[in-house]
Amino acid sequence: MSIENTEVLLKVEGISKSFGGKRILKDVSLSLNKGDLKVLIGPSGGGKSTLLQCINLLITPDKGKIFLNNRDVSFNKKKDVLALRQQIGMIFQDFNLFDHLTALDNVSIALRKVKKMSKKDAYIRAQMELERVGLGDKLHHYPAELSGGQKQRVSIARALAMDPLLLLLDEPTSALDPELISEVLTVIRELSNSGMTMLMATHQMGFVKSLAQEILFMENGRIIEHDTPENLLNKSKVRTRTQDFCSKLL
Amino acid sequence: MFLDVSFYLNQVIPALNKGLMVSLALIFPSATCGLIIGIIIGTMRAFGKGPIYGFATVYATIFRGTPLVVQLFILYFGLPNLGIYLSPYLAAVLGFTLCSGAYHSEYIRGALLSIKKGQILAAQALGFSTWSSLTNIILPQAMRRALPGCGNEIIYLIKYSSLAYIITCIELTGQGKIIASMTFRFSEVFLVVGFYYLVMVTIATWLLKKLEERFYVPGFGSR
Ligand SMILES: Nc1ncnc2c1ncn2[C@@H]1O[C@H](COP(=O)(O)OP(=O)(O)OP(=O)(O)O)[C@@H](O)[C@H]1O
Ligand SMILES: [Mg+2]
Numbered sequence: 001m002s003i004e005n006t007e008v009l010l011k012v013e014g015i016s017k018s019f020g021g022k023r024i025l026k027d028v029s030l031s032l033n034k035g036d037l038k039v040l041i042g043p044s045g046g047g048k049s050t051l052l053q054c055i056n057l058l059i060t061p062d063k064g065k066i067f068l069n070n071r072d073v074s075f076n077k078k079k080d081v082l083a084l085r086q087q088i089g090m091i092f093q094d095f096n097l098f099d100h101l102t103a104l105d106n107v108s109i110a111l112r113k114v115k116k117m118s119k120k121d122a123y124i125r126a127q128m129e130l131e132r133v134g135l136g137d138k139l140h141h142y143p144a145e146l147s148g149g150q151k152q153r154v155s156i157a158r159a160l161a162m163d164p165l166l167l168l169l170d171e172p173t174s175a176l177d178p179e180l181i182s183e184v185l186t187v188i189r190e191l192s193n194s195g196m197t198m199l200m201a202t203h204q205m206g207f208v209k210s211l212a213q214e215i216l217f218m219e220n221g222r223i224i225e226h227d228t229p230e231n232l233l234n235k236s237k238v239r240t241r242t243q244d245f246c247s248k249l250l
Numbered sequence: 251m252f253l254d255v256s257f258y259l260n261q262v263i264p265a266l267n268k269g270l271m272v273s274l275a276l277i278f279p280s281a282t283c284g285l286i287i288g289i290i291i292g293t294m295r296a297f298g299k300g301p302i303y304g305f306a307t308v309y310a311t312i313f314r315g316t317p318l319v320v321q322l323f324i325l326y327f328g329l330p331n332l333g334i335y336l337s338p339y340l341a342a343v344l345g346f347t348l349c350s351g352a353y354h355s356e357y358i359r360g361a362l363l364s365i366k367k368g369q370i371l372a373a374q375a376l377g378f379s380t381w382s383s384l385t386n387i388i389l390p391q392a393m394r395r396a397l398p399g400c401g402n403e404i405i406y407l408i409k410y411s412s413l414a415y416i417i418t419c420i421e422l423t424g425q426g427k428i429i430a431s432m433t434f435r436f437s438e439v440f441l442v443v444g445f446y447y448l449v450m451v452t453i454a455t456w457l458l459k460k461l462e463e464r465f466y467v468p469g470f471g472s473r
Pocket of ligand 1: 019020024042043044045046047048049050051
């Protein structure tokens with residue numbers, strides 16, 4: 001176990017994953033300090049989603065280690081896996097709100113059923129989180145009655161209600177109409193400013209440049225470049241792969 | 251002779267009411283237990299692997315693939331060969347339960363398989379255990395999707411409960427047959443019998459509609 005830096009919240013060491021003989025992640029390592037916002041960018045199929053899902057063990061890595069708060073996470077002890085997932089919030093590209101539940105129930109159900117909170121306490125907390133993402137007036141709306149941006153904000157509230165140490169966001173704005181993107185990015189920006197640690201796959205370069213501590217550029221299952229946005233996008237003398245990719249984005 | 255009121259009041263109605271009670275005593279437990287079995291078997295067929303999947307599939311295949319009358323005959327006349335003696339009533343309830351369970355399982359299985367992968371992923375990401383995501387997320391959604399089909403199956407059950415008289419469990423149809431043979435007034439008696447079933451089915455349909463409304467969620471169910 002490595003305890004060289006007490007500020008390190010998440011450390012991923014040499015994660016590999018194959019699907020049907022095809023290597024999707026090849027020896028990927030990264031680390032996040034408390035309060036960091038790091039972004040994963042790179043071409044489609046590069047392994048960003050797979051990496052994010054390996055970190056909260058929705059996908060079990062074939063190889064490698066994950067340390068959360070310097071604790072070595074075991075991949076196959078069911079209890080440890082469930083406990084880890086409670087500590088890591090996950091935001092999906094297509095929201096994955098529970099279709100049969102109102103916004104309030106979407107946010108409170110894990111509090112009640114996973115954290116075993118009373119219904120009353122769970123509702124109080126859920127309402128607070130929904131108000132925080134600007135949806136205090138949509139508590140009793142079902143997912144089908146919400147816009148994409150509102151759905152994504154409910155899903156952020158749902159993750160935050162669990163008091164996660166860390167948020168993983170997998171292209172949270174990619175499924176949104178352009179005019180809805182900013183309302184979601186505003187919420188994420190506020191979260192980052194309030195000190196939430198986040199690892200986010202995104203291609204919103206304006207957001208990345210203004211907020212990310214580090215870009216991890218991922219291609220063919222490897223992180224092939226990682227540095228500050230400034231160094232990767234502006235300063236470098238040699239043209240970086242990241243620059244190359246980003247120039248084609250818009 | 252259709253207007254022979256005293257014939258209806260004194261003979262037909264009392265006999266049929268007695269039969270109706272037996273019919274209801276057949277339908278309620280069969281519908282309830284059939285649905286429970288359907289949920290269990292449907293879940294095993296949708297998510298089970300190996301022997302669990304195999305068992306559930308064999309069960310559904312046998313009970314959907316053979317006539318209900320044959321199943322009833324085996325339960326009532328066949329099981330005694332193995333030393334198992336069931337009363338006509340018990341044999342009928344068991345037969346109806348097993349048969350409707352097999353049909354329910356088909357609707358439940360379809361509903362379970364229609365649930366988007368992301369729903370399960372989101373539940374897992376929040377730390378739900380497999381069991382907890384099944385009971386809190388997957389089944390409530392699946393039940394809404396399965397409700398119209400399962401409701402239909404219960405309506406069928408009301409009607410095929412009339413087969414119980416064949417194994418000498420004298421319910422509504424059986425009573426009708428007895429009184430019709432005694433009086434030779436078949437068409438009158440069975441018109442009334444038919445009317446009884448129509449009323450039962452109408453009430454069941456109305457209850458199911460209420461149930462669907464009660465569990466209605468926008469963007470759900472009607473799909
Ligand atoms: N369960 C799976 N079984 C087989 N192959 C998979 C599975 N999940 C992902 N893959 C493959 O792994 C590769 C990486 O997929 P991944 O979704 O991680 O990429 P990504 O970087 O997130 O791409 P995108 O930008 O399109 O979201 C793809 O080639 C994909 O087909
Ligand atoms: Mg992806």
